[in-house]
Amino acid sequence: MRVVVDTNIFVSSFFGGNPRKIIDLWKDGRMSLCLSKDVLDEYIEVLQKIGLRDEDELEELLSLFARGFNILFTSKTLNLRVVKDDPDDDKFIECAVALKAQVIITGDRAIEDIGEYMGIKILTPQQFLKTYKFSEANEQQ
Numbered sequence: 001m002r003v004v005v006d007t008n009i010f011v012s013s014f015f016g017g018n019p020r021k022i023i024d025l026w027k028d029g030r031m032s033l034c035l036s037k038d039v040l041d042e043y044i045e046v047l048q049k050i051g052l053r054d055e056d057e058l059e060e061l062l063s064l065f066a067r068g069f070n071i072l073f074t075s076k077t078l079n080l081r082v083v084k085d086d087p088d089d090d091k092f093i094e095c096a097v098a099l100k101a102q103v104i105i106t107g108d109r110a111i112e113d114i115g116e117y118m119g120i121k122i123l124t125p126q127q128f129l130k131t132y133k134f135s136e137a138n139e140q141q
Helices: 007-013 017-027 037-049 056-067 087-098 125-131
Strands: 002-005 032-036 071-074 103-105 120-123
Touching (some): 002 017, 002 087, 007 017, 017 125, 032 037, 037 056, 103 125
Parallel strands (some): 002 032, 002 103
């Protein structure tokens, strides 16, 4: 399954809960993370800004990004205007469209309120985990 994960989910994953479960699914190879340059730049900038610069977990994430671990990357995205309340968040939708992701996982109300865009579901971590029950039998797409 191809997913775009909003930055707030990565940040929240350091504190456990459903965001951690989402990131663990990616780390376990049970879903593919869709990235663009803008999305990746924001991940790194925000994680460093909140003081995780020297944390082992940040180093692990950066290593996974660098190796392309279960990652699909696009250097070309459309210039979409979808998120009216926060146009900076359009990068997540642009990335999802470019890489044909099935889901955007977010905790951001501005993106969440869209619900679906071009067949791409926009879900909270709780909705995602409830909708897509991951088991050992699930195949990665």
